[in-house]
Amino acid sequence: MEIIPGKRQFVNFNFVKVDPAWKRLPQAERAAHKAEFLAAVSPFEGKFLMFTYSMVGIRPETDFMFWRISYQLEDFQAMSAALNKTALGKYFSFPYSYLSMTKRSIYIDKHLHPGQEGNRMHIVPARDPYIFIYPFVKTRAWYALSKEARQECMDEHIRVGHKYTSVRINTTYSFGLDDQEFVVAFETPNPEDFLDLVQELRESKASAYTERDVPVLTCVKKPLAEILDQLA
DSSP states (O other): OOOOTTOOOEEEEEEEEEOHHHHTSOHHHHHHHHHHHHHHHGGGTTTSEEEEEEOTTTOTTOOEEEEEEESOHHHHHHHHHHHHTSTGGGGEEOSOEEEEEOOOOSSOTTOOOTTTGGGTTSOOOOOOSEEEEEEEEEOHHHHHSOHHHHHHHHHHHHHHHHTOTTOEEEEEEOTTTSSSSEEEEEEESOHHHHHHHHHHHTTSTGGGGEEEOOOOEEEEEOOHHHHHHHHO
């Protein structure tokens, strides 16, 4: 997908659960369904950014996830409509789906991450093997604080984040678009660093103003064909 300078992107984290009934179909029928499904996905791979992640054996209520990034909201609808028409798609349910947009943060002007902070208007995936995703809502008391008080809290938050250089954050915004206010997605090759980061952030001032930050969804990056083979 060609980057359009200054234009914000739509971002969708679409989680899929496959009905266990599909796994009991004959092997030849499942193989035909997989081939049809992959062929239906293929035309969209060059149209917008899309990455696939497995959750097999990690969360019982979801099997895999599409991370989709586009300048057109209708692209997500077109792809979903095409997949719904496949034989495999008829076995799908969607336990979670988060919609958000990119936006320049008001808190990061003095804090630079090489290759990241200047690109908040568009997603630049690290393409690491693991991603951790959760919706996020601040308390109303947070927005009642002065800009200076919020900046102080976020400066501490950012200082902690800088200690964990292997963890790359993608923050997107959902105000008015979806139930949450933010969707945060952390990419890393080292899950242990993300665990330590989150634990340390629990002690930060900003953490006291968190209303909701669940579910936390751990995803493993894999090609779609491999994910389908994991299912059955």
